[in-house]
Amino acid sequence: MNRHGDEIVQTTSEQWRDAVAAALAEGFSWFDSLIGIDEVGRPSGGDEEVRVVVRLVRHDPEGDPQGRQLHVRIPRELDQARLDSIGDLVAGAAWYERETHDMFGVSFTGGDDRPLLWHLDTPRHPLRKDELLAARLETPWPGAKDPDDDTAQASRRRTLPPGVPDPQLLDDPSVTPAELVASLGRARSRRARR
Amino acid sequence: MNNDDRTTPGAPTPDAATGHGSIRLIEERCTSCMICVRECPTWCITIEAHSEVLPDEQGHHPSRQRVRTVHVLDEFTIDWALCMYCGICIEECPFDALEWAGPHVLGAADLVGLVHDRHALAEAGSR
Numbered sequence: 268m269n270r271h272g273d274e275i276v277q278t279t280s281e282q283w284r285d286a287v288a289a290a291l292a293e294g295f296s297w298f299d300s301l302i303g304i305d306e307v308g309r310p311s312g313g314d315e316e317v318r319v320v321v322r323l324v325r326h327d328p329e330g331d332p333q334g335r336q337l338h339v340r341i342p343r344e345l346d347q348a349r350l351d352s353i354g355d356l357v358a359g360a361a362w363y364e365r366e367t368h369d370m371f372g373v374s375f376t377g378g379d380d381r382p383l384l385w386h387l388d389t390p391r392h393p394l395r396k397d398e399l400l401a402a403r404l405e406t407p408w409p410g411a412k413d414p415d416d417d418t419a420q421a422s423r424r425r426t427l428p429p430g431v432p433d434p435q436l437l438d439d440p441s442v443t444p445a446e447l448v449a450s451l452g453r454a455r456s457r458r459a460r461r
Numbered sequence: 462m463n464n465d466d467r468t469t470p471g472a473p474t475p476d477a478a479t480g481h482g483s484i485r486l487i488e489e490r491c492t493s494c495m496i497c498v499r500e501c502p503t504w505c506i507t508i509e510a511h512s513e514v515l516p517d518e519q520g521h522h523p524s525r526q527r528v529r530t531v532h533v534l535d536e537f538t539i540d541w542a543l544c545m546y547c548g549i550c551i552e553e554c555p556f557d558a559l560e561w562a563g564p565h566v567l568g569a570a571d572l573v574g575l576v577h578d579r580h581a582l583a584e585a586g587s588r
Contacts, residue, residue: 406504408504409498409501409504409506409507409508410495410498410499410501410504412495412498412507412508412509413495414493414495414508414510414511414512414532415512415530415532426499428499428504429502
């Protein structure tokens with residue numbers, strides 16, 4: 268269970284299609300979403316993985332709807348980031364598979380990997396965390412200014428904007444995605460909400 | 462409800478509880494700490510500020526080795542063409558110098574007209 272009351276089922280790439288079929292057979296027949304999560308740099312570990320999540324809902328005429336999420340972790344390497352398609356089990360899932368392929372570089376065997384949202388000659392996968400945000404690299408960041416610049420108190424530490432990696436790593440061909448992501452500027456941790 | 466004549470025609474009229482129409486700057490609370498600028502996901506806020514040494518004994522006191530300085534805000538802008546009204550700046554401001562103001566920002570003839578300075582932001586929603 269997560270905090271939204273969804274049941275979370277961890278599965279494997281071998282069992283993933285069967286797990287979806289089983290959920291459908293149990294009445295979780297309303298397809299909510301299918302999307303990836305790039306695990307690189309997350310505290311849970313798994314720098315080499317992409318997680319794919321599908322959420323299915325069972326609408327109970329008597330009570331509240333119940334959600335079930337199937338999570339599967341697959342290698343991040345583009346030629347191994349592959350799952351069986353569920354497009355033939357769930358009408359409409361093919362669109363989400365195409366989107367997940369566009370955004371995360373996950374291929375779906377037996378499915379349709381044609382670009383849906385992202386039409387480029389050279390495929391890039393913009394929701395992978397090591398995908399560089401060119402506009403962020405080129406645009407001057409207003410937060411780089413420091414009102415103390417003209418005084419002795421000027422901070423020695425330069426802050427990087429969130430999502431922009433350490434510029435020194437950009438020219439280094441041996442840098443790994445995990446190292447690049449670890450160097451990204453971070454947002455301040457949020458204050459506790461009232 | 463705010464049925465103010467500055468609202469862009471056709472734009473939804475926000476009420477006091479939910480209105481994400483514009484953001485007001487309360488300048489005397491702003492310490493130019495840059496937190497809102499750095500937290501803004503769309504980079505729509507800019508701050509120009511400098512530091513000044515506090516006058517006389519407050520700044521240079523024999524009991525202190527370092528001089529005490531204070532930030533003085535010179536300019537504060539929000540570019541409404543970039544702002545997505547997420548409110549992170551309001552949430553993050555440690556001094557509550559930003560708050561939601563009722564009516565939506567008016568349209569402008571060009572993009573430059575959507576960059577509001579500290580005087581415009583101080584009056585957001587007040588007319």
